Amino acid sequence: MASQEIEALTSALARLPGLGPRSARRAVLHLVKKRETALVPLLAALAEVEDRLSTCSICGNVDTSDPCAVCADPRRDARSLCVVEEVADLWALERSRLFPGRFHVLGGRLSALEGVRPEDLAIESLVRRIEAGGIDEVVLAMNATLEGQTTAHYLAERIERFPVRVTQLAHGLPVGGELDYLDEGTLAQALRARRPVA
Numbered sequence: 226m227a228s229q230e231i232e233a234l235t236s237a238l239a240r241l242p243g244l245g246p247r248s249a250r251r252a253v254l255h256l257v258k259k260r261e262t263a264l265v266p267l268l269a270a271l272a273e274v275e276d277r278l279s280t281c282s283i284c285g286n287v288d289t290s291d292p293c294a295v296c297a298d299p300r301r302d303a304r305s306l307c308v309v310e311e312v313a314d315l316w317a318l319e320r321s322r323l324f325p326g327r328f329h330v331l332g333g334r335l336s337a338l339e340g341v342r343p344e345d346l347a348i349e350s351l352v353r354r355i356e357a358g359g360i361d362e363v364v365l366a367m368n369a370t371l372e373g374q375t376t377a378h379y380l381a382e383r384i385e386r387f388p389v390r391v392t393q394l395a396h397g398l399p400v401g402g403e404l405d406y407l408d409e410g411t412l413a414q415a416l417r418a419r420r421p422v423a
Contacts, residue, residue, distance in 0.1 A: 231253060231257070234253055234256075235249045235250055235253045236249070238252055238253060274289065277289040277290075279291045281293035281295075281296055283296045283354075284296050284315075284327065284328045284329050284330055285312070285329065285330030285331075285332060285347050285350075286312055286315055286328065286330060287312050295315075295319070295327065295328060296327060300325075301325060301326060301327050302325045302326040302327070303326070303327060303359055303360070304326070304359060304360055304361040304362065305324075305325065305326030305327070305360070305361065305362045305364065306326055306327050306328070306329055306354065306355070306360050306362070306363050306364070307324055307326055307327070307328050307329070307363075307364040307366050308328075308329045308331065308351060308363060308364065308365050308366060308367075308380060309328060309329070309330055309331065309366050309367075309404070310330075310331050310332075310333060310334045310367060310368055310373065310376070310404075311330065311331075311332070311333065311405075312330055313404070313405040314330075314366065314368070314403075314404040314405060315328045315330055316405070317404045317405045317407065317412065318366065318404065318412060318416075320409065321409045321412040321413055321416070323409075323412065323413050323416050323417075324364070324416060326362075326364075329347070329350075329351050329354065330347065331346045331347050331348065331351070331376070332345075332346055332347050333345065333346055334346075334367065334368070334370075334372045334373050334375075334376040335372060335375050335376045335379055336372045343379065346376075348380065348383065351380070351384075352383060352384065355384055355387050355389060356387065360389055361389060361390060362389060362390045362391075362392060363380075363384060363389050363390070363391050363392070364392050364393065364394070364416075364419055365377040365380055365381065365391065365392070365393040365394070365422060366393070366394050366404065367393070367394075368402065368403045368404060369394075369399060369401065369402050370401055370402075370403075377393055377422065378422075381422040390421065391421060391422045392419040392420055392421055392422065393419060393420065393422050394415040394416065394418075394419055395414065395415045395417075395418030395419055395420065
């Protein structure tokens with residue numbers, strides 16, 4: 226039987242996505258066994274991130290600076306804006322290195338069942354960014370779920386009055402799939418085959 230502190234660490238790790246109780250126990254045992262090479266650097270990294278973590282005031286990305294590295298990068302195409310549901314989706318698209326523009330994170334998707342309404346998402350700040358001008362294309366990179374597509378249609382209606390081209394990722398994405406779990410090849414094809422929203 227482990228101490229109360231080790232059990233608390235195991236419980237905390239078990240709440241992370243992709244880790245259950247057994248995986249969390251294995252991770253804790255590894256951290257304890259490799260204290261100097263695994264536990265100490267992990268604690269230092271967590272403390273530094275905790276001290277410096279912030280949400281980008283422009284796009285909603287999570288980074289250690291505001292504006293985030295993506296928004297601060299002068300090489301990004303400011304005329305192209307990709308709208309995603311969550312930060313994990315932005316990171317997935319960034320891993321593919323295929324989208325040269327900027328991003329906007331909604332912070333979720335519309336869902337009547339979960340009680341998520343338009344005012345619960347970063348839709349007004351998206352509209353303000355488009356209204357400010359300088360954007361030629363808005364890519365709606367919503368997950369291929371019913372809620373994702375509902376969100377995309379709602380956004381298309383909200384921004385149709387602006388002189389921007391509205392596109393969405395191709396429907397080659399698996400239905401029910403989420404961007405964060407797709408490989409770079411699937412993401413590349415979806416980005417290349419984006420088309421106007423009807």
